[in-house]
Amino acid sequence: xxxxxxxxxxxxxxxxxxxxxxxxxxxxxxxxxxxxxxxxxxxxxxxxxxxxxxxxxxxxxxxxxxxxxxxxxxxxxxxxxxxxxxxxxxxxxxxxxxxxxxxxxxxxxxxxxxxxxxxxxxxxxxxxxxxxxxxxxxxxxxxxxxxxxxxxxxxxxxxxxxxxxxxxxxxxxxxxxxxxxxxxxxxxxxxxxxxxxxxxxxxxxxxxxxxxxxxxxxxxxxxxxxxxxxxxxxxxxxxxxxxxxxxxxxxxxxxxxxxxxxxxxxxxxxxxxxxxxxxxxxxxxxxxxxxxxxxxxxxxxxxxxxxx
Numbered sequence: 112x113x114x115x116x117x118x119x120x121x122x123x124x125x126x127x128x129x130x131x132x133x134x135x136x137x138x139x140x141x142x143x144x145x146x147x148x149x150x151x152x153x154x155x156x157x158x159x160x161x162x163x164x165x166x167x168x169x170x171x172x173x174x175x176x177x178x179x180x181x182x183x184x185x186x187x188x189x190x191x192x193x194x195x196x197x198x199x200x201x202x203x204x205x206x207x208x209x210x211x212x213x214x215x216x217x218x219x220x221x222x223x224x225x226x227x228x229x230x231x232x233x234x235x236x237x238x239x240x241x242x243x244x245x246x247x248x249x250x251x252x253x254x255x256x257x258x259x260x261x262x263x264x265x266x267x268x269x270x271x272x273x274x275x276x277x278x279x280x281x282x283x284x285x286x287x288x289x290x291x292x293x294x295x296x297x298x299x300x301x302x303x304x305x306x307x308x309x310x311x312x313x314x315x316x317x318x319x320x321x322x323x324x325x326x327x328x329x330x331x332x333x334x335x336x337x338x339x340x341x342x343x344x345x346x347x348x349x350x351x352x353x354x355x356x357x358x359x360x361x362x363x364x365x366x367x368x369x370x371x372x373x374x375x376x377x378x379x380x381x382x383x384x385x386x387x388x389x390x391x392x393x394x395x396x397x398x399x400x401x402x403x404x405x406x407x408x409x410x411x412x413x414x415x416x417x418x419x
Contacts, residue, residue, distance in 0.1 A: 118144070120223060121142075121274040121275070123139065123141075124191055124218055124219070125219070126216050127216060130215045130326075131233040131324070135269050139191045140279050141188065142281060143184075145181050147177065147179050155170055174319050178254075179254075181255070182252040183250070184251075184281065185241055185283060186282055187418070190202075192239065192251060195235075197416070198330065203415050203417040203418075206413065210330040215328065218255065228263075228265070230261050231257035232258050233325060233328070234256070235328045236253055237255060237256055237309070237312075238309050239307070240307050241304075245287075247285075248283045249285065249367055284374070285369070290365070290366045291364070291365045293365075294350060297350060301340065303339065304338065304365060310330060311330070311331050313331050337380070340398040342396060343395030354381065355381075355383070360406065362378070363378040364377050376415075378401060379405065380404045383401070385399045
């Protein structure tokens, strides 16, 4: 019996030119934690025994797919995560008005002890989160849906697939180096933040069609939110209420800074939730949720991420 122990693998990501066809030749390698799962949907048959002993002919294998997750320390080396989540590969990145022609990726896990490879083609991002908390490294998490899961393949069968002898040595973003300009520049010191991008896709009948595997993915919605907390400011916290009822968009900016690069996140939207401080927890701490919104002619983008 052959076993696998520990995180003895490399993670590589490559953009696809055709949905569901394993990508090759242009890889980004990351030192992160990856998870794969095969998805098999069963079909209930009309033939039922009605007894305690169910029979094998009562169900059939139906459609198949896969899920994938990727998580780790966020850094300037992770611009490909922005490409995937925002369907935009050029800085400054914004949410596109429509789905681009090439939109999917192949996610690879290459085992270092024998160069075998697991991979999921046809990956698109369901959700993307970037979180930061005081005293910690900024973290990210990608949740994806894919076309299939191939296990224990030969890495030599993937053109151009090669891994370094050591995991990439990235320089992560530290929360201590984050700069913030929130609430019309009245809040510059924050305790935590969470940027969330949630992508919605068309239902199974339209993406599987007359096939047991996905033929395509169709992006139908994008919902973005930004949460943050700060020490209550008695001179300015009442202004949050002005933003809660305002018909205009509020602009906020947060910059993730490292020696290798900076990600500047410009957020426009409406404050749709504000949690009052709890006087029983020492220093008052306020929290707010910004629903990220654009205006009708895109002269104000809801979310813009600039990488430098």
